[in-house]
Amino acid sequence: MATPAYRRILLKLSGEALMGDDPYGINEKVVERIVGEIAEVAGLGVQIGIVIGGGNIFRGIQGAASGMDRATADYIGMLATVMNAMALSDAFRRHEVESRVLSALRIEQVVEPYIRARAIRHLEEGRIVIFAAGTGNPFFTTDTAAALRGAEIGAQIVLKATKVDGVYTDDPQKDPTAKRYHRISFDEAIGRNLAVMDATAFALCRDIKLPINVFSIFKPGALRRVVMGEDEGTLVHS
Numbered sequence: 001m002a003t004p005a006y007r008r009i010l011l012k013l014s015g016e017a018l019m020g021d022d023p024y025g026i027n028e029k030v031v032e033r034i035v036g037e038i039a040e041v042a043g044l045g046v047q048i049g050i051v052i053g054g055g056n057i058f059r060g061i062q063g064a065a066s067g068m069d070r071a072t073a074d075y076i077g078m079l080a081t082v083m084n085a086m087a088l089s090d091a092f093r094r095h096e097v098e099s100r101v102l103s104a105l106r107i108e109q110v111v112e113p114y115i116r117a118r119a120i121r122h123l124e125e126g127r128i129v130i131f132a133a134g135t136g137n138p139f140f141t142t143d144t145a146a147a148l149r150g151a152e153i154g155a156q157i158v159l160k161a162t163k164v165d166g167v168y169t170d171d172p173q174k175d176p177t178a179k180r181y182h183r184i185s186f187d188e189a190i191g192r193n194l195a196v197m198d199a200t201a202f203a204l205c206r207d208i209k210l211p212i213n214v215f216s217i218f219k220p221g222a223l224r225r226v227v228m229g230e231d232e233g234t235l236v237h238s
Contacts (some may be wrong), residue, residue, distance in 0.1 A: 005229030008047040008123060010150035011038070012160045014144065015053035015084055017217050023054060028088050035091040036221045038128065042097055046227055047123040050130045052088060054080025076140035081142065085132035086110065091127060099128040104136030104145075116152050118204040123153060134150055143198035147205050157228055158210060160197060160215035166234035167194055170173050183235045196236055205236075212236040 001121040017034065042048055045056055057080035061073070064183040067087040085101045092099040095129060100122045112118065120131045134145040143160075150158045153164035167189070181194075186206040189196050196214060203213055215222050215233025 002228060004041075004044050004046050004227050005047060006227055008153065008155050009051070009227065010049045010051065010146055010153065010155040010158045011223075012158060013050060013052050013088075013217065014142075014161070015056035015080065016128035017161060018084060019056045026084070031087060031091050033095075033210075034093055034217060035088065035097075035219070037217075039095045039148070041093065041128075041224055041227050042229065043229045044224075048128045049119070049123065049127075049149060049155060050085075050088065050128065050136075051089035051142055051149055052081050052084045052130060052132065053142040054078070054084055056080075057083060058228055063096075071138040074140075075105075078133040078136070081134060082107060082111060082132040084195055086128040088130055097128060098126065099130055101130045101132055104131070104133040110197045117151075118181075120153055129153075141198045141199035141201065144204070147197070147201040147210065149209055151204065155210070158212045159203060159223070160212060160214045161219060161223070162214060162215075162217060165219055165222065165232075167196055167236070168212050181234045182231055183237065185237060189236055206238070209238040211238070 015135045018026045018031055034221040038048060042112050054077045058077050060192035067195050082103055089099045089101050100113040101112045102119055104114045106113050114131065119129050131145065134142050135139060135148055146158055166174065168178040172178040196212060213226050213233050215226050222232050
């Protein structure tokens with residue numbers, strides 16, 4: 001059997017990915033499908049960390065736009081990510097895959113606190129680690145949390161799961177002639193003003209030479225193909 005291209009990965013999942021076609025919340029069928037694909041990759045021996053967003057429940061920036069204090073809104077958004085992380089962990093349990101939720105905010109009655117050494121130990125023991133509550137600080141996105149946690153655990157790549165199967169020359173939903181970039185450097189992405197990740201997250205990955213692959217979580221088998229090093233999504237590299 002072919003060997004995976006990466007031994008340890010950090011997967012960034014948006015909260016919106018858990019909604020499916022629903023307007024709000026968690027669609028159980030969508031979660032089951034996503035968890036099934038992640039479990040398949042874990043079965044290849046790949047160590048997996050996951051950072052989950054909370055936009056399907058609450059987005060801090062939207063709360064701030066409606067008049068709420070921005071820091072308060074961001075903390076509410078962090079709590080939404082904890083809810084999503086717990087739902088993911090329970091879905092992994094149903095697939096008989098061990099996982100642990102580690103939260104940057106201390107809620108020890110329900111999830112473990114984030115401690116770097118503990119996260120690495122869980123990974124080395126074959127558990128999927130779900131990082132909740134972002135960085136634990138307001139004004140930072142879960143994209144930034146993904147770059148930070150990826151760096152801390154020594155991930156070889158950050159995989160950004162989106163609704164689009166890569167980075168394109170233009171919005172493919174508006175321009176049918178838009179072309180997908182198969183590979184692109186950090187400098188090229190900046191020069192072409194491509195929105196790959198949040199600017200802070202992108203800068204961190206660029207500085208520490210941590211590659212990013214943007215792919216569609218809704219494309220069956222895409223995650224496995226990325227992990228196996230196949231031409232899937234867009235690879236952003238140094």
